[in-house]
Amino acid sequence: MKKSLSFSILIILFLSLINFYNCQNNEVIGAVSGYLDNNLVSSIFSLIQNKQLSNFTFGSISTTYKAVKVFKLLNTNVPNSNELCNLLELKLQNVERVREAYYLIETLKILECSNSNSNSNSNSKLSIPLPVINDIRKIFAATIQSEANLARIYFAISLVSSFSSSLTHENFDYNSIINYVLRLKDDSGSFKSSISRGAPTVSSAALAYRILARLLSTNSLNKHQIYQIQQVAKEIINIFEQTDNYQGTIFFEEESLEITSEVVSASAALIAHFPQLPILFQSKLVGIAEFFIQRKHVATIDDAYFLLTGLHAFDILPTPIVLILQQNSIEVSSKSNDNLLKVSVTDLFGNNMNEFKVYLESAYPVTTRQSILSHQQMQLETGSEGSRYSINFLALKPEPGVYELKFSASTISTTRNVINVQLAIRSIKIVTAVSVHDFEISVQELSSSTGKKTSLQFGEVLTQSLKANSAQKLVITLKLKNQVSLKPLSVQQCFVRLYNQQQIKEIVELVKFERNRYSFEFAFDGKKEIDNLVNGEYSIELIVGDSILSNSFIWQIGKINLEIAENNNNAAQLGISSRPVFAPLPEIRHIFRNPDKRPTEMISFVFTSLVVALPFGLLLSGINSIGFNLKRFPLGFGFFSAIAFVLLLLSILVLFSFFWLILTMIQTLTILFILSIPTFYFGLTTFRNINRLSKTDKED
Amino acid sequence: MSELKAVLRSLYLEYKNQTTSQLKLLDFFFIFSLIVALVQFAYMIVFGTFPFNSFLSGFFTAIGEAIFTVSLRMQLKRDNTAVRPIGDFIFCNLVLFLAAFNFMG
Numbered sequence: 001m002k003k004s005l006s007f008s009i010l011i012i013l014f015l016s017l018i019n020f021y022n023c024q025n026n027e028v029i030g031a032v033s034g035y036l037d038n039n040l041v042s043s044i045f046s047l048i049q050n051k052q053l054s055n056f057t058f059g060s061i062s063t064t065y066k067a068v069k070v071f072k073l074l075n076t077n078v079p080n081s082n083e084l085c086n087l088l089e090l091k092l093q094n095v096e097r098v099r100e101a102y103y104l105i106e107t108l109k110i111l112e113c114s115n116s117n118s119n120s121n122s123n124s125k126l127s128i129p130l131p132v133i134n135d136i137r138k139i140f141a142a143t144i145q146s147e148a149n150l151a152r153i154y155f156a157i158s159l160v161s162s163f164s165s166s167l168t169h170e171n172f173d174y175n176s177i178i179n180y181v182l183r184l185k186d187d188s189g190s191f192k193s194s195i196s197r198g199a200p201t202v203s204s205a206a207l208a209y210r211i212l213a214r215l216l217s218t219n220s221l222n223k224h225q226i227y228q229i230q231q232v233a234k235e236i237i238n239i240f241e242q243t244d245n246y247q248g249t250i251f252f253e254e255e256s257l258e259i260t261s262e263v264v265s266a267s268a269a270l271i272a273h274f275p276q277l278p279i280l281f282q283s284k285l286v287g288i289a290e291f292f293i294q295r296k297h298v299a300t301i302d303d304a305y306f307l308l309t310g311l312h313a314f315d316i317l318p319t320p321i322v323l324i325l326q327q328n329s330i331e332v333s334s335k336s337n338d339n340l341l342k343v344s345v346t347d348l349f350g351n352n353m354n355e356f357k358v359y360l361e362s363a364y365p366v367t368t369r370q371s372i373l374s375h376q377q378m379q380l381e382t383g384s385e386g387s388r389y390s391i392n393f394l395a396l397k398p399e400p401g402v403y404e405l406k407f408s409a410s411t412i413s414t415t416r417n418v419i420n421v422q423l424a425i426r427s428i429k430i431v432t433a434v435s436v437h438d439f440e441i442s443v444q445e446l447s448s449s450t451g452k453k454t455s456l457q458f459g460e461v462l463t464q465s466l467k468a469n470s471a472q473k474l475v476i477t478l479k480l481k482n483q484v485s486l487k488p489l490s491v492q493q494c495f496v497r498l499y500n501q502q503q504i505k506e507i508v509e510l511v512k513f514e515r516n517r518y519s520f521e522f523a524f525d526g527k528k529e530i531d532n533l534v535n536g537e538y539s540i541e542l543i544v545g546d547s548i549l550s551n552s553f554i555w556q557i558g559k560i561n562l563e564i565a566e567n568n569n570n571a572a573q574l575g576i577s578s579r580p581v582f583a584p585l586p587e588i589r590h591i592f593r594n595p596d597k598r599p600t601e602m603i604s605f606v607f608t609s610l611v612v613a614l615p616f617g618l619l620l621s622g623i624n625s626i627g628f629n630l631k632r633f634p635l636g637f638g639f640f641s642a643i644a645f646v647l648l649l650l651s652i653l654v655l656f657s658f659f660w661l662i663l664t665m666i667q668t669l670t671i672l673f674i675l676s677i678p679t680f681y682f683g684l685t686t687f688r689n690i691n692r693l694s695k696t697d698k699e700d
Numbered sequence: 701m702s703e704l705k706a707v708l709r710s711l712y713l714e715y716k717n718q719t720t721s722q723l724k725l726l727d728f729f730f731i732f733s734l735i736v737a738l739v740q741f742a743y744m745i746v747f748g749t750f751p752f753n754s755f756l757s758g759f760f761t762a763i764g765e766a767i768f769t770v771s772l773r774m775q776l777k778r779d780n781t782a783v784r785p786i787g788d789f790i791f792c793n794l795v796l797f798l799a800a801f802n803f804m805g
Contacts (some may be wrong), residue, residue, distance in 0.1 A: 596750040607743045611758075615735040622728035626721045652794060656801045665802065672798075683790070687783040694781035 027283035030248070031323035031409065031424035034293045035350040036311060044304050045074055051301055056084040058301055061091070061103040066305035068110050073308040078111060085113035089126075096131035098139065098155040105162060128163055133170070136160060140172055143180040149194040150184065150207040153177060157214045164218055174215055178225055181208050182232070189238030202252050203259050205239050206266035208232070213269040233274050236267050240281040249294055250287025257295050257303055261310035264288055268313035279318055282419045289320040289348055311348050319418045321353065321409055322346045325426050326388060333550050334432045334484045339394035341428070343378065344386065345409055354380060355413035358389040361406040361423070365399065372396050393428075400432040400482065400548040431550045433483040434491065441476045441540070441557060443468045446523055451475070462558025465537065469563045473523035474498075476511065476557075480518060480544065488516035493545040493552075496520050498538045498560070505534065508543075524564055537561050634689045641685040648679040722780060726773045730766050737762035753805040761800040768792050 048067050051058050058067035064084075071078045078084065085108065092104045108126060128136075139156040142148035160172055184191045190200030191208040198204075212229045215221060221229075243250045253259040264285075271277060279285070292311055298304045314320065326342040341360075345353050358378040362371040373396060378389035405428060409421040436458040443466050444451035454462060468474060476496060480489045490513050499506035511520040538560050545552035634642055652675055659668040719727075740758045749755055768789055775785035 596748055598750060599747045603747070607739065611736055611739045611743075614739065615732045618735065619728055619732040622731070623725065626724050626728070629721070649790065649794075653797065656797055659798075660801045660804060668798075683787065687787060690783050691781070694783075 029283045029419060029422045030286055030290075031321050031407070031421040032286060032289045032293055032348065033248075033322070034296070034324065035322045035346055035348050036293070036296055037350050040296055041074055044070065044298060044308075045076055047298070048301055048304060049079060052079055056080045056087060061088075061100055061107070063301050064088075065103040065107045065110075067301045068107050070301065070304045070308055072110050073312055081111050081113075085111050089113065092126070093129060095129060096135065098132055098135050098152060098159060101128060101132040101135075102155040102158050105159065109162070126163075127166065128159055132159065133167070136172075137170070140176065143176045144173075146180065146183075146195040148180065149197070150181070150191065150204050150211065151193070153181070154207050154211050154214070157211050161214045161218045164220070174218070174221060175225065177211065177215065178228055181211055182228065184208065185232070188242065189235050190242070202239055202242055202263050206259070206262040209236070209266035209270040213266070213273060216270075216273045229270075230274055230277075233270050233277055236271065237281050239263060239267070240284045243284060243287070245287055248287065249291035250284050251291045255291075257292075257306045257310070260288060260291060261306035261313075264317070265309045265313040268316040272316045282318055285314070285317055286320040286419060289314065293322075293348070314348055317417075319347055319416070321356075321418060321421050322348060322350075323358075323407055323409060323421060323424045323426070325428065329428060331429045331431060332394065334394060334398070334400060334430055334482075339392045340390040341393035341405075342381075342388040342390045343407065343426075344388050352386045353411075353416075353418070354382075354387045355416070356389070356409045356411055358407060358409045360391050360393075361408050363393070363396075363398075363403050363405045365401045365403050366427075367401060372398060397485070398430050399485075399487075400430045402427055402429050402548075429548065431548050432485075432489075433551045434480050434489055434544060434546075434549050435483045436542075436544075436555070437479040437481055439476075439478040441466070441474075443472050443560070444475050446471055446473055446525055449475075456557065458555065461556060462540075465559040465561050466540075467561045467563070468524055470524050473521055473525075474540075474560065476518075476520040476542070478511075478518050478542075479516065489546075491544055491546040491549065493543060494518055495543040496522070497541040497543055497554075498522075499541070500534065500536055500538055502536075511542075524562060535563050632693060634686070634693070638686070638689040641682045641689070645679065645682040645686045648675060648682060651675060652679065720780060723773055723777060726769055726776070730769045730773070733762045733766035733769060737766070751805065753803060757800040757804040761796060764796045765793065768796070 048058070048070050051067065053059065057064045068078055068084075088104050088108055088111075092101065092108070095101045095104060105126060105128075136156045136159060139148050139152050143153065157177065160167055160170075180195075181191070183195065184193075184200075184204070185208070186192070186200045188200065189205060190202055191204040192198055192200050193204045193207075209232070212232060216226070216229060243252055244254070245251075246255070249255075251257075251260045252263055271279070289311075292307055295303070295307060298307055322345070324344050324346070326344060329341045329343070332341070343358065345356050345358060347353060360373065360376045360378060362374050364371040376391055378391045381388050381390050405426050407421065407424045407426065409424070411418050411420060439456045439458070440453045441456065441462070442451040442453040456462070466474070474496075480491060480494070481487065482489050494511040494513070495508050496511055497506060497508045507522075509520065509522055511518045540557040540560055542555040542557055543553075544555075633639070652672065655663075655668060655671055655675065659665070663671075737759055740755060740762065744755050744759075772785050772789045775782065
């Protein structure tokens with residue numbers, strides 16, 4: 001009984017762990033935030049067109065191939081295609097290697113050069129030169145000897161599959177290719193580029209997938225070979241586990257467009273042969289599509305090629321959905337007559353997709369995060385600009401602010417393979433208009449709150465100038481309300497600005513917000529801010545602004561005459577220049593520290609000589625006066641050890657000089673360690689000799 | 701004044717006769733180090749501290765050299781056959797020079 005109970009508990013725990021692991025692995029599938037629009041397509045076309053050279057190519061043969069492929073993917077004609085055809089056919093006659101042959105033949109296939117017979121395809125006039133066939137034979141032989149690399153295998157297989165009918169007599173062994181490619185695979189799903197070289201990489205995996213896809217397209221594999229390749233296709237998910245992500249985008253190899261595109265398009269090429277295989281990495285595909293869309297502004301032929309081939313991989317792979325808020329829905333005024341929030345659902349090329357159920361799952365202000373609706377279905381509308389899904393968002397009377405909206409979309413079509421959206425988050429801003437209420441302005445004594453208050457409606461101007469001296473203060477009170485809901489509003493910017501008529505000086509002070517009311521007090525009693533004020537007439541302005549207001553304003557309230565007796569300086573004495581308030585500020589001229597004064601080269605040389613020569617000369621003369629005695633210098637082995645000791649000490653000083661000039665501390669310490677061993681030995685020997693000599697002298 | 705002269709003369713004769721040549725050599729080396737430090741200091745006073753790192757390295761190397769020389773002299777005066785103090789003096793100077801070269805910039 002106890003055993004069966006503990007066994008049951010273990011089973012439950014195990015299942016919970018599996019469930020927990022599955023939950024952790026369930027990534028939310030979102031939507032892509034943009035698509036390749038017609039303007040961008042035109043700009044890519046112009047970019048590639050402008051890069052065509054005078055010889056009608058676009059640079060190297062690989063770049064020419066990529067440019068021609070881009071034109072094909074954009075469904076446009078290649079400029080000067082006939083001239084290009086002639087040039088490439090001429091080049092094809094002289095190639096000897098598979099790489100060049102591959103690019104030339106693939107380019108000619110895309111161009112559909114018109115030299116072929118009308119009843120046959122363009123390949124009938126094309127043939128592989130004999131040196132290239134020899135190169136292909138070498139590559140097949142190299143796979144048996146485990147020496148080939150994936151890139152060359154790919155070029156060879158591509159040529160063989162393109163010209164299979166004319167190469168049947170060669171009896172190429174596809175089995176050796178498959179076995180060789182499978183040997184290059186490691187447990188993570190990556191492939192090495194060859195047996196002997198390098199670590200497994202995802203770009204080699206892309207090549208491997210292309211090779212296997214090309215082999216399948218020859219339609220000459222047996223069931224076992226197809227099964228082996230199918231096993232590789234099932235493990236494509238392992239490659240997609242090696243992606244990185246950043247802010248909603250997913251990519252390979254440090255945001256490499258080339259590698260990401262190659263892996264995705266190669267995976268698509270292989271998966272196309274196994275349509276029944278489930279795609280378990282759909283959230284990754286959405287992230288990768290987002291990565292491509294964020295790289296859509298390309299500047300080179302290569303980037304255009306990789307972008308377009310990557311995007312067109314989704315013709316085979318499940319298509320991510322693009323969900324975009326319409327321009328007039330991103331910032332919505334609560335006073336607007338159009339209450340509808342509209343989104344468009346398209347594919348990656350901007351084509352509308354109507355066969356969806358789109359829901360607004362929730363909407364909440366980012367400040368409070370309290371949802372104001374849940375799971376509302378959006379209605380499909382068809383108009384001149386295409387179809388949109390809409391919902392009457394303003395009917396909920398949302399408060400002004402930034403809102404996060406969560407959408408979901410699921411297809412009702414059975415024909416198209418799309419990735420349903422579980423959660424796509426978009427932001428909108430609800431703006432409103434503000435109105436001013438209960439505005440009062442007065443000049444009061446510093447110590448009291450009495451004084452004649454003047455009430456103004458918004459837009460009115462004081463009929464008479466106010467007057468104030470250094471014993472008084474300016475007081476303003478007002479309320480700001482939402483024009484639509486009439487609720488009190490607190491705004492980001494509410495200032496009062498005083499500026500002199502000649503615009504010599506301005507003061508901008510904050511209006512404080514307390515208990516749904518704004519109040520402003522400014523005393524003219526000698527505070528630091530008014531030290532530079534001059535007596536005279538000042539204009540009073542109220543500045544109100546906020547990102548959620550559609551009518552931020554500057555209200556010219558009126559004028560005030562200041563008589564601050566102590567400060568009767570005029571502008572000329574103060575050296576203040578006039579400047580219009582909204583004009584550019586004066587240019588900042590950086591002042592760099594003046595370099596220290598240095599003496600001339602001659603003086604430095606003189607002092608160096610003084611430091612070196614003068615004391616050294618005195619030392620020599622002093623030694624000379626004592627008398628230089630070499631009688632006690634050791635002889636025999638002692639002589640050599642003493643000389644070696646001195647030389648090694650000098651070499652250490654030379655090492656220090658090199659340390660100052662070239663070496664690092666680590667290098668210096670390493671060499672010092674090596675030098676210190678003989679130095680220590682010879683020093684010890686020398687000192688022992690000196691000690692022995694001293695003892696001998698004493699005994700004498 | 702004449703008394704002062706007599707005192708100095710007797711000091712000089714005492715030094716000349718009583719002090720070994722080994723110690724005299726160290727004294728000259730000590731004065732040499734001080735003059736090197738003095739010349740660098742005078743340069744700094746006249747022409748400013750730029751480059752300051754180099755001035756500090758040179759000045760304090762010379763002063764450090766002088767201090768090690770004094771220390772060696774004190775030890776050799778006690779026992780002029782000892783070689784251990786000479787080995788210590790050499791080692792300390794090498795460390796001092798390494799630090800000075802590192803700091804010099």
